[in-house]
Amino acid sequence: MVNEFLLSSSGLQFKAYSPKKNYYADSHEIILNQEKFKNKLIQQGFLVVKNVMDKEKIKILRDQYYQLFKEEYKKENKEWYQIKEPKDSHGYGNHPVKNFLKSDDFLEFVNDPYLKKIVSILFGSNKAYLSKRILVRSFSSLSTFTTSAHRDKEYYVSTNPLEAVTAWIPLGIADKVHGQLVYLEKSHNFEFLDKSKYDKKDRIISQNLRKLAKDKGSRWLIPKINPGDVIFHCLNSVHASFDSNTLVPRLSCDLRFASAADYLDPRWNNYWYGEDGL
Template sequence: MTTVPTRPPLVYSNSVAIPFTEERFVPLPDSSALLGDAAALRARLAEDGALHLRGVLDPDEIWALRAAYFGRFPPGYLRPGTDPAAGVLGEEVVPLPPYGVPGHPAYEFVRSTAFLRFVDQPALRLIAETVLGEPVHRLARVILRHFDRRSGKSSRAHVDHTYMDRGSGRVVTMWLPIGHAPLETGGLVYLEGSHRLTPEELAPLRSVTDRPHDQRPLSHDLNWVGERIGRRWLWADYEAGDIALHGPHTVHAALDNATDAMRMSVDVRFAVRADRADERWLRPWAADDGA
């Protein structure tokens, strides 16, 4: 096994170790050079199931959004003396309402003017229209995620279609890191060529799970998934201003955050305007909305 130089020998997802080797991981290519060429961008998405677009959004706006979010937490939540934009977790365990429900800063923040202005910026819609080839609308349910190093939790392997199968399949998801999200901070990873897997091929990937009562996600064990299906995970060192974009059938997950800086991201979805949308996605997100 060949370890990728200068990176940790092991990374984790949901506290399960994965050797950071060339057998398990491969870089997600930067497709930003194709942004001026709609046909090439669409062809790359059809081929890879996901795109990494570097440096599309204004990083200053991203850092301001990050500061505005972490600035809403009570004193002691962030390391004293640090800038809210850095989002450095403090030592103190500060009591908070459950994540993303009324009273928690994430719930209020996704309803704020600053957040809605950010997700409605024309650059995002334009890219969605480029890859979907038709006028689109933004789905109201925009999820804000933030993960700290204490939780040992991250997003399990899944495909978006499982969660939005009551409406148009002509949907695109944009995952936006709000701050830097290098490998160590636990960015998104995509399973190579997984958008071509059939439901029958995906089904066995639910057999090893830490959520036996929930049939929607695939496994939490990304090492086992890679081995079982014989495919690698595509990874990137995401930076503020980047976009990771995927279709509804691409298997993706996230790595655990091993740094003091919190991993913050939003996922924004666009659907073809002429199609019927899944109604569960037409209301602002709350972590307990059941969708």
């Protein structure tokens, strides 16, 4: 089994490693062993939960998303390919994602009761409150940037970061070729300067993933994830994405949940659009 991968983020190479099995759980296992999992995120920073979302709905949503573009994507042999970059960046101007986020099928998908049940168990709570602002992004080898190392707590400000969580859901293939999220091991316990009040462009921790891992005496982990799986991570966990090596785009959505309404970031109570400054 290959345990080490050489990847590139914004042109800078770094190594990532396969996580140990404790970073994975099947959704049915969580339902049956709720006490075992209610502190998992606090203990280890992230958790891949298998078989949460409906795979057929993911295929439908993927088609619906790329059909909104007139010239930028084409479908061949049941797969979508990117031909050129969209005119507007994600969420800016007239980018089609603005309508996709408000569609009935997408809202039904992200408000899935089974997903919320899993989140509530991870919180050790009876409920899970979903923020309305949800990000949907598509990346391919034509993309001009990747997501730098950062913590979500700088962007989603909760009165108690331990009572809020991110759910990252791939809408299609996500792997070392197509791109996905990678996590800095044990970084949820590291000390970093709080940049939540900085300008949006200044909230990242680093663009150089190799140097960051070396400076912190840590390493990057790249979890294996399939359509239907969800990665949950703490707001304190440092994560990033990396360069895609294919024209088949990686489509994904980012959700923010809180265990109670008091822990929601009130600024996230509107639909996402690029100009919102958050």
